[in-house]
Amino acid sequence: MAVHTTKMLIIGSGPAGLSAAIYGARAGMKPIVVQGIQPGGQLTITTDVENYPGFRDVVQGPWLMQEMQAQAEHVGTRMMWDTITEVVMDQGSPFRAIGDGGDEYVGDTLVIATGAQAKWLSVPGEAELGGKGxxxxxxxxxxxxxxxxxxxxxxxxxxxxxxxxxxxxxxxxxxxxxxxxxxxxxxxxxxxxxxxxxxxxxxxxxxxxxxxxxxxxxxxxxxxxxxxxxxxxxxxxxAIGHAPATELFKGKLPMDDSGYLLIEPGTPKTSIPGVFACGDVMDHTYRQAVTAAGTGCMAALDAERFLATVEFAAQEAAE
Missing domain, CATH: 3.50.50.60 (FAD/NAD(P)-binding domain)
Known part of the structure; x- marks a missing residue:
């Protein structure tokens, strides 16, 4: 079993996770993205995307997520095909995550971008006609x-x-x-x-x-x-609600009654310093790819600031 270390560990590979990865990689944090059971998030099961900025014509959801991933990798992100089954964060940074194959991922900061899934009726024709009405x-x-x-x-x-x-x-x-x-x-x-x-x-x-x-x-x-x-x-x-993917964090991070992670208002900061939440896992209001990407950017910038503060404090203590 391998141990993978990074300055920024990202769990989830939708617009939020990949945006965090792009910003984190450009800041030299060499992020690791653990992709989870649905690499690319909900956009990979979306056909026509007409409301993501930058594209005059309709684009396909899977193609858009492939491009985001390619961009993240191009600037230095490591993508891991794994699913996290356990997260250890009660001792503070560095944070540990265990994959279902036994690999361990260790990050000085942790970005949670596990998203949310729409609840479906699970009746005949629903899946077959998804994206077709x-x-x-x-x-x-x-x-x-x-x-x-x-x-x-x-x-x-x-x-x-x-x-x-x-x-x-x-x-x-x-x-x-x-x-x-x-x-x-x-x-x-x-x-x-x-x-x-x-x-x-x-x-x-x-x-x-x-x-x-x-x-x-x-x-x-x-x-x-x-x-x-x-x-x-x-x-x-x-429209019967959404279920945020927060099972990993029950009893470890505060959540609202619907299971969404609670963050400091106006920021992606959770109750644990160095742990950030972005995208649909903390957003029960907008749930859009563009807003998820925006909070992913915020998480990466705040992760960078957190590390800078920690490193500065360490230098002062050494002097």
């Missing part, structure tokens, strides 16, 4: 449904916010909820009920997504009568 991000994909008929599935804040956002593109938005009342904040409910573009559909669950090559309709089941019905749509947005 089925999405979990209206902000990412709503633009592609201008003037078309769309549905949002869910009843919490996320679902209502997605439905309201989609009215910027569609005059025919259906909100499908399994109960007869919403769980979202009242102010959001008031905005939704005031919209003449949104039609709530109560006591319904999606049994399956159907269409040949692209989504054409939903098969719904009434939760009270059991009766099935269909709803013709061009796009459907599953």
């Amino acid at each position: 089925v999405s979990a991000c209206a902000t990412c994909d709503g633009f592609f449904y201008r003037g078309k008929k769309v549905a949002v599935i869910g009843g919490g804040n996320t679902a209502v916010e997605e439905a309201l956002y989609l009215t910027n593109h569609s005059d025919d938005v259906t909100l499908i909820h399994r109960r007869d009342e919403l769980r979202s904040e009242k102010i959001l409910q008031d905005r939704l009920f005031a919209s003449d573009k949104i039609t709530p559909m109560w006591n319904k669950v999606v049994e399956r997504f159907e269409g040949e090559g692209k989504l054409t309709h939903l098969v719904l089941r009434d939760t009270e009568t059991g009766e099935e019905s269909t709803l013709d749509v061009d796009g459907a947005f599953v």
Whole structure:
């Protein structure tokens, strides 16, 4: 089993982790990125990307992440194909992470960029029509449904916010909820009920997504009568929440009730000096590739400052 050492250890290889790596490498920290079970993050399962700055035409998510990785490697990042199963940080810097093959990664600083995954319904047709009418991000994909008929599935804040956002593109938005009342904040409910573009559909669950090559309709089941019905749509947005990948850090770092890592407001700093969190693992509000990349940059800059402070203190103590 090998031991890999670095000034900056990054767990996660989405836009946040790779942006941190680019900035860290350019600062001479020779970062190591442990890629995890989904190298490249959620963008690798996203087809058309139209809202990432710098590209006039639509680009493909997997291609964009390949380019980010190539850029990170070009400036000096080491990429590791491994999945972390344990993190040791209670003794402070240096921090240790253990891979599932037994390799050990040791970093003077630690950047957590493990991301979050959208929760899915896990019903027939959902995976097959993903990116072909089925999405979990209206902000990412709503633009592609201008003037078309769309549905949002869910009843919490996320679902209502997605439905309201989609009215910027569609005059025919259906909100499908399994109960007869919403769980979202009242102010959001008031905005939704005031919209003449949104039609709530109560006591319904999606049994399956159907269409040949692209989504054409939903098969719904009434939760009270059991009766099935269909709803013709061009796009459907599953909005039942996200699950941050923070299992490794339970009991080690503070989290909110939903499992997102808590950071010092306006910074990527966690409660442990030298440990930083960036991207969707700490952001339950925006969840965009560009905001994730921005917080990755912040994490790298703060990691560099942390190391400079530690090294300066060590020099003073030696004198």
